[in-house]
Amino acid sequence: MTEAHGPGIAALPDGADVVIVGGGHNALTAAAYLARAGRSVVLLEAADHVGGAAVSQRPFDGVDARLSRYSYLVSLLPRQVARDLGLDLTLVRRRYSSYTPDPGDPSRGLLVDGEADDDARRAAFDRVGAGDDVAAWTEWYDAVGLLARAIAPTLTQPLPARDDVAADLARAGGDAGRAIWRDVVERPIGEAIERRFRSDLVRGVVATDALIGTFADLDSDLAANRCYLYHVIGGGTGDWDVPVGGMGAVSGALAAAARDGGAQLVTSARVSAVTPGVR
Ligand SMILES: Cc1cc2nc3c(=O)[nH]c(=O)nc-3n(C[C@H](O)[C@H](O)[C@H](O)COP(=O)(O)OP(=O)(O)OC[C@H]3O[C@@H](n4cnc5c(N)ncnc54)[C@H](O)[C@@H]3O)c2cc1C
Structure with a gap:
């Protein structure tokens, strides 16, 4: 009743x-x-x-x-x-996913442009003195794409066993698949962000998807990892679209x-x- x-x-x-x-x-x-x-x-x-x-x-x-x-x-x-x-x-793809001012020099900032080619991305990172992180960024998000494609279809399926998803990812991505599973699913995500990126600004941009809307922290447990996953797996691409209306x-x-x-x-x-x- x-x-x-x-x-x-x-x-x-x-x-x-x-x-x-x-x-x-x-x-x-x-x-x-x-x-x-x-x-x-x-x-x-x-x-x-x-x-x-x-x-x-x-x-x-x-x-x-x-x-x-x-x-x-x-x-x-x-x-x-x-x-x-x-x-x-009607959903419309966004071109720019974020702009993060440099706290040390707010006249410049990192623009994340979904349509940037390699040269444009390097120029954007160079503008904030983070050129050294371009390769790590590309490698990270390529691997996150593997993770997204492995996990997104499971959202509308009976809950799979964790080991089965990990095995699918390893089959699809080899060493990169195994590494991203460890970094995003098994270990506090702060470890990978600190290890893989040098610029604090770039680390902050990556970490935003793990922290936004939560009181989690990056290093003590896996709560931030869960938040991160929700932000990067949608539709198998992690894109966030604007609904018309x-x-x-x-x-x-x-x-x-x-x-x-x-x-x-x-x-x-x-x-x-x-x-x-x-x-
Ligand atoms: C500021 C903000 C920005 C966000 N941005 C995004 C975003 O861009 N994209 C995204 O995917 N998610 C975003 N989220 C999260 C997203 O809004 C929520 O995950 C989502 O709204 C949850 O939907 P829901 O249907 O479960 O609950 P809700 O949207 O919270 O709806 C619950 C409903 O239940 C009703 N209700 C509660 N108690 C009772 C009761 N006793 N009797 C009758 N009715 C009751 C409430 O009035 C309400 O209408 C954002 C959230 C906030 C607050």
């Missing part, structure tokens, strides 16, 4: 096979799949809109530009989910798929108790 309060509960049906608490993008995805599998689904969202942290707003009066409000880039949405649910969604377009497409499948999405309904086993 699920108890909810708020204006939305007037819309509650008598019963359902599945009640989903919350209406973020994960809940919407579950609602869409379950509804398409023939279950009767009711989703209860406390706010007056669905989407959770994946929502857009129009910040400029009179301008129909919808921008992401919190979460803003898409990488971990498996393309299979988009295909299965027929999501009407902001993240609300993602949630909107998922909500449409859920409704089309027959799920009932109820907003302004905060769940206050769930009693297992009681209908």
